[in-house]
Amino acid sequence: MRALITGVNGFVGKHLEEYLLSDHIEVWGTTRNTLNIQGGAKNRIAMGFSNEAEMIEVLNHVKPDMIFHLAAQSSVRKSWDKVVETLESNVISSANFYEAIRKSDIGEKVRILSVGSSEEYGMVISDSMPINEECALNPISPYGISKVSQYMLAKMYMKLGLQIVHVRPFNHIGPGQDLGFVTSDFSHQIAKIELGMSEQIMKVGNLSAKRDFLDVRDIIRAYSEIIRKGIPGEAYNICSGEPVSIADILTSLVALSDKEIDIVTEPSLLRAIDIPLYIGSNKKITSTINWKQHIGIEETLGDVLNYWRNRVKIEGRV
Ligand code: GDD
Helix, strand or coil, X not given: CEEEEXXXXXXXXXXXXHHHHHCCCEEEEEECCHHXXXXXXXXXXXXXXXXXXXXXXXXXXXXXXXXXXXXCCCCHHHHHHCHHHHHHHHHHHHHHHHHHHHHCCXXXXXXXXXXXXXXXXXXXXXXXXXXXXXXXXXXXXXXXXXXXXXXXXXXXXXXXXXXXXXXXXXXXXXXXCCCCCHHHHHHHHHHXXXXXXXXXXXXXXXXXXEEECEEHHHHHHHHHHHHHHCCCCCEEEECCXXXXXXXXXXXXXXXXCCCCCEXXXXXXXXXXXXXXXXXXXXXXXXXXXXXXXXXXXXHHHHHXXXXXXXXXXXXXXX
16 A cells, blocks of 8 residues: 655644554655655655646656645635635645646546645534534635635546545644644743743733644544545544633643743734634544544643754754
8 A cells, every 4th residue: 555645744744654654554755845855754756736747757656545635835824914825735736736646547546635624614603513514614714715625626526536535624733733823832932931042921812712623643543544435525524522722722731831921912813813613523534434532632732842842942942
């Protein structure tokens, strides 16, 4: 069994690669450029999503049984500043990639995972929680719109013969996630305070929002199975079903430190529109594959904070 991961050097890609290798699957990964190659990792190919001939060459060379299409602009916040870039990275690139897959030798045989988001649902009234896959798609952010478009592409290309399974992960967090996402932003500040690199003040955004968090290591276990057993053209939520407020995330992380930390609201971190509550239903995926959450939020938060403690210590100011 051979897998190709686009965006293999990203947060999710690295965890997925490690998991697939431990499952004795041969893994190849594409990156934006060869400079991204890390740690002497093998089977890396520099590939963009605009040169069709180059993509077809890669696909015919690797001949994967599964393609995890992770490469994307994944920040909701950034999508407001980079609307066109988000649509290009997430929608146009995917369409270009699917065209290349269709024209390659592996077209109708390969199983493909399309990564959407709970942001596809947009603003959902609390009576409709937990959100299942039948819920109307009313995205409100450029990011959410890009992810609905990826879902539409998955359905369209399914009719054209590709086997694309679309997933809608809710918030996924864990060690290795970049800055710009809430648990990394909070942990990074705590790590700097602990090392005496900054004042004992944390700047935070909206604390009242509630999100349905899962550890990335739980998410990628679901990816590796649903790509094989999901129905092409269908969407599957991946979520815990338990909402946690950002205020509680902050309290838990601060409690893991022995420093006295003051909290201030940073206006630039507040969003013009921010979804107040997400609770997902995972009934569909748990009735399709043998998956359940293994890692609780407290364990994940401890791992994220330790990741940032190590990283700040090694790299100094990040
Ligand atoms: N990033 C960030 N930084 N968010 C903050 C902060 C902060 O300092 N303070 C409060 N927040 C709030 C945001 O306003 C939002 O309500 C919540 O924390 C979560 O923000 P993010 O971690 O940036 O995640 P997101 O919900 O916008 O998007 C994530 O989840 C989607 C699935 O629902 C991303 O992981 C997406 O890629 C994913 O699709």
